[in-house]
Amino acid sequence: MIIEIDDNSGFCHGVVTAIRKAEEALQTEGCGPLYCLGDIVHNGMEVERLASLGLITIDHEQFLQLQGKRVLLRAHGEPPVTYQQADERGISLVDATCPVVLHLQQTIKKAYLESNPEDTQIVIYGKIGHAEVNGLVGQTAGSAIVVEGPDDLSKIDFTKNVKLFSQTTKSIDGFKDIVERIKLLMSPGRTFQFNDTICRQVANRIPKIVKFVALHDLVFFVSGAKSSNGRVLFNECKNHNDNIVMISGPQEIDFALLEGVSSVGICGATSTPKWLMEQVKKAIEDYLVKQTANA
Numbered sequence: 001m002i003i004e005i006d007d008n009s010g011f012c013h014g015v016v017t018a019i020r021k022a023e024e025a026l027q028t029e030g031c032g033p034l035y036c037l038g039d040i041v042h043n044g045m046e047v048e049r050l051a052s053l054g055l056i057t058i059d060h061e062q063f064l065q066l067q068g069k070r071v072l073l074r075a076h077g078e079p080p081v082t083y084q085q086a087d088e089r090g091i092s093l094v095d096a097t098c099p100v101v102l103h104l105q106q107t108i109k110k111a112y113l114e115s116n117p118e119d120t121q122i123v124i125y126g127k128i129g130h131a132e133v134n135g136l137v138g139q140t141a142g143s144a145i146v147v148e149g150p151d152d153l154s155k156i157d158f159t160k161n162v163k164l165f166s167q168t169t170k171s172i173d174g175f176k177d178i179v180e181r182i183k184l185l186m187s188p189g190r191t192f193q194f195n196d197t198i199c200r201q202v203a204n205r206i207p208k209i210v211k212f213v214a215l216h217d218l219v220f221f222v223s224g225a226k227s228s229n230g231r232v233l234f235n236e237c238k239n240h241n242d243n244i245v246m247i248s249g250p251q252e253i254d255f256a257l258l259e260g261v262s263s264v265g266i267c268g269a270t271s272t273p274k275w276l277m278e279q280v281k282k283a284i285e286d287y288l289v290k291q292t293a294n295a
């Protein structure tokens with residue numbers, strides 16, 4: 001049986017850098033514990049690995065209780081209020097905000113400052129409550145309108161100008177669809193400015209990953225359930241190979257699926273560590289060895 005790991009799956013640059021910064025900060029002696037505001041990556045097993053090295057994951061409520069500690073901000077970024085709260089509490093930040101997200105935050109802030117709120121709305125195509133989106137909305141003093149899909153377009157007043165941006169991990173097709181719908185709804189004389197701010201680290205993976213999944217009889221897509229990039233990529237993959245299963249790690253493999261299969265593909269999201277995909281491959285190999293020995 002062929003068992004192949006997709007070369008193009010695994011951490012994006014933003015996540016690699018955030019994890020490297022966490023590991024470096026954990027090795028710095030005499031600085032006390034290192035906290036991380038939210039899961040450093042939407043993958044429980046990588047979070048556990050870093051926890052075993054000393055990284056303590058906290059939520060915003062716990063963050064507000066800290067004084068004079070070190071806190072890492074993950075690749076998703078944070079709104080300005082987080083920096084202010086850190087300052088007030090003497091917290092020293094290890095800022096691992098991805099440069100792509102940082103640039104988007106600055107772009108949205110500039111668009112907000114240059115706009116008159118009376119006649120222009122900043123709209124973000126993204127997931128309501130997602131950490132990156134919260135960081136983006138924070139650039140507009142909370143005024144940006146978040147739309148997850150066509151059903152949310154009723155939140156926009158089309159008699160005003162619209163400046164549209166996208167969360168970095170949304171699908172390009174979904175963004176294009178929203179753009180076309182807004183164009184049709186705009187009132188005459190009003191301007192609609194749309195900015196495709198989708199990260200190509202994610203989008204460029206789609207053509208490669210769908211090619212990969214189409215090559216195999218069965219595919220295991222390894223991803224944490226919380227990863228929005230994981231869901232986008234999984235849905236794209238499913239359109240090209242229906243025999244695909246999402247698992248969070250080797251413990252979730254249903255070995256009965258291997259029956260009658262001659263090639264297995266293993267791929268994952270931008271938040272999936274390579275070592276986890278290798279563990280999945282190893283578990284399948286071990287199972288096959290046992291099956292052969294018992295035959």
Ligand code: SF4
Pocket residue numbers: 012013014015075076098099100101168169199200201202270
């Ligand atoms: S997906 Fe893109 S924007 Fe998001 S963390 Fe990775 S590199 Fe940065």
